[in-house]
Amino acid sequence: MWKTEGRRSSEKATEGFGSFTARHRGSTAGARRARARRLLAPLIVGCCAVVSVLVAVDYWANAGAIYRGVSVGGVDLGGKTPEEARELLEDPRQGVLREIVLQRGPERYSFDADEVGVALDAAGTADRAYAAGREGGVAPRLLDRMLAALGAADVSPKVDYRPEVAQAEVEDLARRLDENPKEASVTIEGATVGVVESREGYEVDVPGTMARLAAAVGEGAAEVRVAGEKLEPKVDTPAAEEAAGRARTAVSAPLVFTAGGEEWALQPDEVGRSLDATPRGSEIAVEIDPERLRESLSEMYAALTVEPREAGYELNGDEVAVTASQTGRSVDEEALLADLTKGLFERKSEYEVPVVVDEPELTTAQAEELKPTELLGEYRTNYGLTSDKSAERVENLQISSNAIDGMVLAPGETFSMIENVAGLDYNASKVIVDGKETLADGGGLCQVTSTLYMAANYAGLDVTERSPHYAQLPYIRPGLDATVWFGDENGAGALDMKFRNTSDGYVLIREYVSDDGYIYAEVWGRPTGREVEMGSRRVALTPYSATWVTRQRVTEDGEVIYDGVLHRDTYGALESESGEIIPMDAFEPAPVNP
Structure with missing residues (x-):
């Protein structure tokens, strides 16, 4: 029993000793910390005192002057008053923002600052340099002071910038730098084949370059990278x-x-x-x-x-x-x-x-099967009855007659007088314009036209276009005539004579000027069984006009297929060279069949 108790007593004694030891160690650490605080306090107070002294000394040493180590655009302004700094910045030799450089790759394009609307505000810049280390919170001021002490306090200059001036220069530079891409191509010279290589183009981004210039000017930078893009050719090498x-x-x-x-x-x-x-x-x-x-x-x-x-x-x-x-x-x-x-x-x-x-x-x-075998219709007019009996008019008759002589029309094909006689080299001879005789190229064409018109009628063909003359003519009966006019220089107002081959075979046209004083027109074709009668008579007469009615009677194989009025024409009076009106009944009308 005693041993057991004794052992327990010994254990308790040991526990108590252990607790005493821990408390003794904690008291030692606290003492040490207290001792350190007692030693550090005087040191901090001393440092603050030193800093205060240094700040005071620095303040009095730099009073009224820019802190040493402060520069603008590489120009050292340290130790100078704002006025001295302004004068230094205004000195052209210092080169602060005197030149702006636009760069594109290795190429540099220099401009005087005023060419791109940049002007240095020397006074404002000097004030900005003087404010370095003096304005702002404690931390920014100390940082500026520290940078100045290290010679690294570079202040951005203050500038006046007019972008509208720069815009013109940048656009001009763009015109010089812009280049269209060159397309690749292939050359073939005989059996030699070559290749022309492609080349990239370039286009300046004017708005982008202006934005970069504005940002650079704002930061006081004198070099600006040109904004732009390469232009790829559509066809490459x-x-x-x-x-x-x-x-x-x-x-x-x-x-x-x-x-x-x-x-x-x-x-x-x-x-x-x-x-x-x-x-x-x-x-x-x-x-x-x-x-x-x-x-x-x-x-x-x-x-x-x-x-x-x-x-x-x-x-x-x-x-x-x-x-x-x-x-x-x-x-x-x-x-x-x-x-x-x-x-x-x-x-x-x-x-x-x-x-x-x-x-x-x-x-x-x-x-052979469709050839014309029979004379279907013919007509003639006397070219000696006109007032113009010149050789020039007779030659015009021959030129236009030859142009249509021997023409062949297929079944259903239409003949046009203008298409066949326009554009030939005619002589000047008498024509009627607005009721008066005058000279013009092609006089006589209307007589050739009228003669063929009547031959086509007697052949039983379908006349699809015809216009009468202004006045009655001596070589053909009124109502049986047909005029042709080429119109103005654009062909407007042209008058044509046209007829269509309504037969089942080919039609051969003949027209020629004979030495007997007549123009002859003939229409040859396959037999049609048609017989045609023509006639005209005057139905009204005044001193200044006459109206004629033309009738036509057509029979086919003895049966009448048409008998009636073909057209009604009113003719005006002619005016003599002296200006007098020639009476409408001054000459006897030509017969129906001369």
């Missing part, structure tokens, strides 16, 4: 190289063309002259130029081309003979080009020329 390869393939060997046992060769340089290298989007198309190919193969085309000839008609006495037709042939150019386009760039060198047959529209057999 690799695309041109690819097209050049196709062209070189095309001119690598002669081309041989065969047709009908004949042979023609096209040498590489001639092949090259027939090629075109044309940009198409981002690529270059190498193609055959049909016209230049035709020129290079002119001998082949000439040998393989035969123009078709229509059958025709000619009058031998009272007989109409057929002139034979001829079948033509020609190169099927579309098929040839398709074959060449496919094979030329695959080194194909031999080609069979496709030839097509061109049949005439009117063959000899058709012409």
Whole structure:
């Protein structure tokens, strides 16, 4: 029992000793901290005192002057009064914002500051330098002072900036720097194929450059990077190289063309002259130029081309003979080009020329079947009855008659007088304009027109357009005449005479000037069984006008198919050279059938 208790007593004693030891150690650490605080306090107080002294000394040392180490644009202003700093900044030799540089890559473009609207505010800048280390919170002032002590306090200058002035200079620079991209291309000189390389272009971003300039000026920087972008060409060099390869393939060997046992060769340089290298989007198309190919193969085309000839008609006495037709042939150019386009760039060198047959529209057999065999209608007028009996007017009659003599009209085809007699080289002779005789080119055309008009009527053809003259004429009865006028320089107001071939066969037109004083017009065709009667009579007369009614009676195979008024015309009085009105009944009207 005692041992046990004794042991317990010993354990308690040990526990108590342990607790005493811990308390003793904690008391030692606290003592040490207290002792450190007692030693540090005087040190802090001393440092503050020193700082205060230094601040005071620095303040009195720099009173009224810019802190040493402060600069503007690399110009040291430390120790100078604001006034001295202003004078220094105004000195051109110092170069503070005297020049603005715009940079594009390695290229530099210098401008005097005033050229881009930049002016240094020397007084404001000096004040800003003086304020460094003096204005703002404690921390910013101490930082400025520290930077100044290290010589690293560079103050941004104060400037006056006029962007409208800079805008003009930047736009001018843009005009100098802007450059369109150069497209790659392919040159083909005979059998020699070359490549012109592409080049990037450039476009200045004027608004972006202005923004950068404004930001730089605000920070006092004198160098500004130009804003802009590169412009890529649509067709680059690799695309041109690819097209050049196709062209070189095309001119690598002669081309041989065969047709009908004949042979023609096209040498590489001639092949090259027939090629075109044309940009198409981002690529270059190498193609055959049909016209230049035709020129290079002119001998082949000439040998393989035969123009078709229509059958025709000619009058031998009272007989109409057929002139034979001829079948033509020609190169099927579309098929040839398709074959060449496919094979030329695959080194194909031999080609069979496709030839097509061109049949005439009117063959000899058709012409024989449809040929005019009978005189359907004829008429004549006396050209000696006019007041102008000059050789010039007679020659005009011959020129216009020859232009229509021998013409052939297919069934359903329409004849136009203007289309056949306009634009020829006529003489000046008498014509009627506004009731007066005057000289003009082409006098006499109306007599040729009137004569043919009546022949077409007697042939039973359908007259689709006709206009009367202004005045009655001595060579043809009123109501049976037809005029022609080419209109103004644009053809406005033209008067034509037209008729349509309403027969089932071809119609042959003949007109000629005879030495007996008459113009003759004839219309030959297939028998129609038609008979035509024409006549006109005056139904009204005044000193200044006369009205005539024209009637026509048409029978076909003895049956009347028309009998009535064809048209009603009113003619005006002519005025003599002296200005007097010529009476409407001054001369006897010509007969219906001279």
